[in-house]
Amino acid sequence: MKKLLLILAILSGITCYGLQAHAASIVSTGHQKYNYKEYLSDLAALQKKYPDYLQYKVIGSSADGRKLHDVVVGNPDAKKHLIVIANLHAREYITTQLTMAQIEYICKNYKKKINKKKVSSTLDKVAIHFIPSADPDGTAISQYGFGAIRSKSWRNKMKRTGASSTTWKANARGVDLNRNWPISWAAGGSRGAMGYRGPSAASEPEVKAIIKDVNKIQKKGKIIGLISYHSMGCILYGRCASQATSSVRSKTTRMYQLAQKLTGYRLMPTESISSAKGCSREYFLYKRHIPCITLEVGSSASPVPISQFPSIWRKNKDIPIREAQILS
Template sequence: MVSIPAKQKIVIDSAYSSYYVVKVGGLKGLIPKADISLKTYNYVDPNGDYSYDELTADLQELNAWYPGFTKVETIGKSVDGRNLYAIKLGTGKSEISINGSHHAREHMTTNVIMEMLDQYASAYEKNTKISGFDVRKTLSQTSIYFVPMVNPDGVMLVQKGASSAKNPNQAIKLNNGSKNFKAWKANVRGVDLNRQYPAGWNTISGNKSKPGPDNYKGTKALSEPEAKALYDFTNKHSFKNTVAYHSSGNIIFWHYNQSGTQMARDKAIATKLSKQTGYSLVAPAKGGGGGYKDWYVAAKKRPGFTIEISPYVGNKPVPNSYFSSIMKKNLPVGLILANEK
């Protein structure tokens, strides 16, 4: 019997049934496949409905394989007590941030972010390029902070139904008595998290009068722990730009009352993102407010973008069959933004 320390690197000679034949210190032995994690440089399966549990496991695995240039942290808790995760990728002093799944039914944005993270980490480790970008060089200058699932309670309502909530009966009541949560956008207590930020909050149009599946802004800005966590997290950093991923429309929102050189700068970057993705830029207009991007642009005076990743699909999740084409368009987005001054 030979004891092997945890995380010891071993050579796999061959496979035999449910075992690997391994070489350790000149000896051969059998180890159950279930007891070994293999370095594959591909740890995220972004296909299908990507759950909170998968997110938690994948972040831990990525952090374990890439400890030199990743760091996972919990930036807050959801209403139902789920962790709100951020992961830092890179070693650079400059920072940008990318978030997804403010809206529950838009959970494909988490798939996009996690696959982006997975591919960037692999390219950093192997020192390879993505879309012409030197990933290791980029991330040694600018770190990317990903918040892949801002609204985990809401996402799980859409994917698993009321049984995923701590108070299923209350969730069903907020959903007008329906057990079908596919159209749900809000957090578990019926507040739209992208109407929660302190930018024009008092004058948001199209606001619902009570909690429910969508468009209720809450009793005050930042009343919900998920929005407050992302707000506080952003204020702790000095991100030079940010993206909030949403899911329906093939458009990019980039404007919130900027003018002059700030507006010209932001439109130039938005145009680069449009060229990469093929998504149209939304023309500047007054109004809006309450969104993360709106607050970031107004408060930080830096470029912020809301990217809607798919063709308009109505009040439902993006079909999983769209993922591959969406991913191809968006894979370099984080690197484009990391390379901005």
């Protein structure tokens, strides 16, 4: 069937790239609601297809009992590690689809070259860890409504917030997972769609699981960088406040300059540590001394319509491997 499609594509004179990519792909990027079930089955299918380059493990469970994963592409025992986190905000679930497609793209091209460099030689030196879905509960709310919350008491509490489920950003307990990190954390907001920092710093199981995973990775080697995917705005956070070490600053600068070149996204001013108030990027930069950039994909309101995926893909497909190349 694949061969037939390819021949048809060539015969009809259209570029075969689209057909080839589609016919051979596990991760579907053509529909709006890339959901938890599909994500789980794609993870299993990717590992089955690429057992030599890809491994994944459960790093914890979300507040409402969904699994969180670290997917390692490349050599898990490498001395250097790059981390990519997506979907810390529920309605930004297009970033799960994007990172899952990036995982597949790297595996597919493992024996080839990207940017004239062998993918395999970069991945011998650097393990790329993807956490493709950091807020699976919130994603289920954004995709299917509050009925998707398994816990009856949290389901009722979240319904009572009166917020829209579609534009929900928080987890199943109404905590904003990008405001719950242990850096200049202070109480703020109330349980709901967005902005609530939680009852205490790192109170949420999703944040705890990622911190624990980062600790484990750090024991294995050096974390050379972290890429955080959000949506929307076609913007980029890469500047550092004066408190960053010179090494973190220079590496973060290299990371954002490359990301800017590939995506064309607009660079935003930095936050000071004191105004970070629980934000993840500042936590990684100043508490963990990890070079870190944030990319906001898509040009219209979240959930970003899937019609924008081709443009997001063109700009972002090479980001993880190219960042690994410059940092390795």
